[in-house]
Amino acid sequence: VRSSFSQxxxxxxxxxxxxxxxxxxxxxxxxLFIPEDGNVYVGGDSGQIHMRIFASRWGVKSYLRCFDxxxxxxxxxxxxxxxxxxxxxxGMPPGVWIDPLTFVPEPGADYTGSAKKLRDLAxxxxxxxxxxxxxxxxxxVITSAEDKRGNLIYAAxxxxxxxxxxxxxxxxxxxxxxxxxxxxxxxxxQGFVREPVLG
Numbered sequence: 001v002r003s004s005f006s007q008x009x010x011x012x013x014x015x016x017x018x019x020x021x022x023x024x025x026x027x028x029x030x031x032l033f034i035p036e037d038g039n040v041y042v043g044g045d046s047g048q049i050h051m052r053i054f055a056s057r058w059g060v061k062s063y064l065r066c067f068d069x070x071x072x073x074x075x076x077x078x079x080x081x082x083x084x085x086x087x088x089x090x091g092m093p094p095g096v097w098i099d100p101l102t103f104v105p106e107p108g109a110d111y112t113g114s115a116k117k118l119r120d121l122a123x124x125x126x127x128x129x130x131x132x133x134x135x136x137x138x139x140x141v142i143t144s145a146e147d148k149r150g151n152l153i154y155a156a157x158x159x160x161x162x163x164x165x166x167x168x169x170x171x172x173x174x175x176x177x178x179x180x181x182x183x184x185x186x187x188x189x190q191g192f193v194r195e196p197v198l199g
Contacts, residue, residue: 058179
């Protein structure tokens with residue numbers, strides 16, 4: 001397999017590959033890739049990289065605390081959006097709530113049941129909302145999400161429910177809206193946020 005790698009394909013600076021994309025090989029197919037004798041494959045994951053970038057860039061205290069304590073940032077998001085409904089949900093893995101927004105699961109523990117569903121929904125809300133999307137855009141993104149069979153997962157989710165989740169997330173992380181205001185002002189002033197050639 002000969003893949004082409006590029007450092008300049010993604011806006012967050014991670015490398016990308018194409019023809020084929022070996023960075024997203026389904027787990028069930030990974031054993032088909034065998035390194036040449038004397039070589040090994042090494043994998044790495046920049047877990048929650050987008051959240052880490054905006055949390056760091058804009059000083060989002062709740063996420064910075066979560067990352068500092070090796071917590072689960074998607075649980076933080078779910079707690080921001082769903083509150084006690086998530087914290088008390090069936091299917092929470094073993095772990096510890098450090099505070100109302102910081103959950104540190106035991107290593108290797110998985111979410112199941114309604115805890116998994118609420119966490120997954122919150123994760124979608126955050127990723128769709130993070131880059132200054134309106135709640136209408138967030139709703140369109142979420143209601144177009146498909147499962148592995150092509151079924152729409154959240155087709156029945158109404159616009160008011162998504163608007164409420166979007167508002168809850170922003171209310172619990174006010175640094176995000178302020179961060180976007182700062183980014184947009186910088187862009188208006190100089191015509192770019194990050195110098196496009198030399199960074």
